Amino acid sequence: ETGVTQSPTHLIKTRGQQVTLRCSSQSGHNTVSWYQQALGQGPQFIFQYYREEENGRGNFPPRFSGLQFPNYSSELNVNALELDDSALYLCASSLDRGGEAFFGQGTRLTVV
Amino acid sequence: GESVGLHLPTLSVQEGDNSIINCAYSNSASDYFIWYKQESGKGPQFIIDIRSNMDKRQGQRVTVLLNKTVKHLSLQIAATQPGDSAVYFCAEKLDFGNEKLTFGTGTRLTIIP
Numbered sequence: 001e002t003g004v005t006q007s008p009t010h011l012i013k014t015r016g017q018q019v020t021l022r023c024s025s026q027s028g029h030n031t032v033s034w035y036q037q038a039l040g041q042g043p044q045f046i047f048q049y050y051r052e053e054e055n056g057r058g059n060f061p062p063r064f065s066g067l068q069f070p071n072y073s074s075e076l077n078v079n080a081l082e083l084d085d086s087a088l089y090l091c092a093s094s095l096d097r098g099g100e101a102f103f104g105q106g107t108r109l110t111v112v
Numbered sequence: 113g114e115s116v117g118l119h120l121p122t123l124s125v126q127e128g129d130n131s132i133i134n135c136a137y138s139n140s141a142s143d144y145f146i147w148y149k150q151e152s153g154k155g156p157q158f159i160i161d162i163r164s165n166m167d168k169r170q171g172q173r174v175t176v177l178l179n180k181t182v183k184h185l186s187l188q189i190a191a192t193q194p195g196d197s198a199v200y201f202c203a204e205k206l207d208f209g210n211e212k213l214t215f216g217t218g219t220r221l222t223i224i225p
Binding site: 002004031033035040042043044045048055058090092097098100101102103106 | 120153154155156157158161201203205207208209210211212213214215216217218
């Protein structure tokens with residue numbers, strides 16, 4: 001196991017609602033990255049947080065936002081959920097911004 | 113566990129045989145490449161990496177080959193075991209220190225007992 005934990009493991013939301021996903025990074029890691037993995041595809045980079053600041057963002061709309069806390073845990077927030085937001089959301093922590101990424105088991109979000 | 117993907121390229125290999133998984137990467141400027149293994153219900157797990165100044169790197173039972181001319185990466189797994197059954201992804205970065213991993217579409221490897 002990587003030491004990266006995500007909660008919840010599964011979640012069902014209705015279109016238009018808002019959701020918050022959580023990630024606890026591996027001990028000693030100051031960087032958290034979030035990825036979206038649609039069924040049958042590879043993970044896509046959403047954004048990265050380094051020492052509580054956003055450090056790079058992928059091609060996702062502003063309704064995807066995040067936070068990193070002083071203990072380096074992180075949240076991913078998605079507003080105005082759409083059906084296409086249904087996916088596995090992966091969190092990865094690393095020692096530094098470009099370091100080896102250790103992934104959690106993911107949160108499976110279903111939007112109905 | 114739940115399925116990672118339903119429409120991925122697939123490869124079936126007899127237990128004990130060697131397997132080769134191929135990947136075409138997208139950005140000729142990428143400098144750093146990683147292979148990940150993703151088992152059902154889990155996140156991707158690091159297998160092996162290689163930088164663009166190398167064309168081959170070996171690990172325990174795994175070898176990665178890089179051909180920058182045709183932007184091609186391969187993962188060779190020797191003496192496959194049932195535990196090797198998973199989806200395998202290649203990923204690229206512009207450089208080791210870059211924050212963004214760009215993943216390929218993945219290949220589902222099934223080991224036949």
